[in-house]
Amino acid sequence: xxxxxxxxxxxxxxxxxxxxxxxxxxKSYRCGNSKAVIDMxxxxxTNCGAGLVARASTSxxxxxxxxPACRTTVYETPYIVTATLPITDGGVILVRRGTEPGxxxxxxxxxxxxxxxxxxxxxxRETWEETGLRVKITGLLGVYSRPGGRTVTxxxxxxxxxxxxxxxxEVTEIETFSVDKIPWKELAFWTAxxxxxxxxxxxxxxxxxxxxxxxxxxxxxxxx
Numbered sequence: 177x178x179x180x181x182x183x184x185x186x187x188x189x190x191x192x193x194x195x196x197x198x199x200x201x202x203k204s205y206r207c208g209n210s211k212a213v214i215d216m217x218x219x220x221x222t223n224c225g226a227g228l229v230a231r232a233s234t235s236x237x238x239x240x241x242x243x244p245a246c247r248t249t250v251y252e253t254p255y256i257v258t259a260t261l262p263i264t265d266g267g268v269i270l271v272r273r274g275t276e277p278g279x280x281x282x283x284x285x286x287x288x289x290x291x292x293x294x295x296x297x298x299x300x301r302e303t304w305e306e307t308g309l310r311v312k313i314t315g316l317l318g319v320y321s322r323p324g325g326r327t328v329t330x331x332x333x334x335x336x337x338x339x340x341x342x343x344x345x346e347v348t349e350i351e352t353f354s355v356d357k358i359p360w361k362e363l364a365f366w367t368a369x370x371x372x373x374x375x376x377x378x379x380x381x382x383x384x385x386x387x388x389x390x391x392x393x394x395x396x397x398x399x400x
Contacts, residue, residue, distance in 0.1 A: 223248040257327045257367075258299040259286020260334040261375055262311050264352055268375065269336060270359075270368075271306055272349035278364025284331060284371060285309075285347075294391050295330050303334065307350055308342035311335060315385025318374050320367045331371045332388055355379070 218228055221243035228241040228250060241250040261284050262269040270282045285306040289298045296313055303311050311334035320329045341350045353359065355376055363369050378385060 218250045218252055221246060221248050222250055254321070254325060255327050256289040256295065256298075257286055257329040258289050258295045258302065259284040259329065259331045259371075260299050260303045260311055260313065261317060261331060261371060262303060262307070262309055262334050262336040263314075264336045264339055266339075266352045267354040268358070268372070269307065269309070269339075269341070269350060269352050271343075271347045272351070273346065273364050274343075274348040275346050280348075281364035282351075282359050282362050283364040283368045286329075286331070296332070296388065296391060299330070299332050299334070306344040306347050308340070308344070310337050312337065313388055316388035317371055317378075317385060320370055322366075329367045331367070333375065333385055 218241045220226065221228055224243060224246045226243050226245040229244055230239045231242040232238070233240050241252070242248070243250070269285075271285050272282055273279050285303040286299065287302040287305075289295055290301075293301070299313065300311065303309055313332045313334050315333045317331045317333045320331070321327075339352065343350055358372055358376075360369065360372075363372070377383075
């Protein structure tokens with residue numbers, strides 16, 4: 177390997193600023209972009225079980241885990257987190273987290289999208305599991321991601337049908353906060369801060385959020 181030998185940083189292999197050269201099967205490759213990364217979780221092909229190797233993508237600036245036997249590329253993309261900001265006449269409902277990350281801090285009710293769910297279904301399920309509230313999605317508040325992040329977070333504004341909540345196993349407290357009482361310095365995640373800022377911004381200006389209840393038709397085959 178020459179010029180900009182890759183170095184491991186935690187779970188990712190990151191190139192030097194000038195990129196790097198590497199070879200496989202007597203062929204030379206060049207990753208000339210400092211953004212070239214490879215997640216080191218996958219070791220074996222999900223299709224045939226053979227060991228994976230690192231190969232440059234078609235664009236040449238990203239390394240991907242590829243199977244030399246069946247040519248399957250294993251994509252390890254970010255996970256989807258989905259959540260709601262339940263709204264009542266008194267303000268916004270937040271939960272105090274009882275587990276890490278962010279234990280003891282305030283956030284929205286939410287969690288990971290499960291296989292077979294729509295993001296709307298997952299948001300409603302997570303809200304019910306953590307608060308016992310039946311809510312109705314009223315709009316898409318925002319979609320949040322960041323460079324190098326392992327999640328994409330989708331947050332909906334939702335109308336709470338009542339304030340008769342109960343804390344789920346991952347929550348220690350539930351509270352309604354008016355705009356001037358939002359605990360900005362005690363929020364668990366940057367996404368919670370951004371979502372609340374966006375909600376306050378839209379509320380103060382009377383903005384109408386994008387509708388978020390157009391769910392696609394069921395998938396009929398693996399080719400769709």
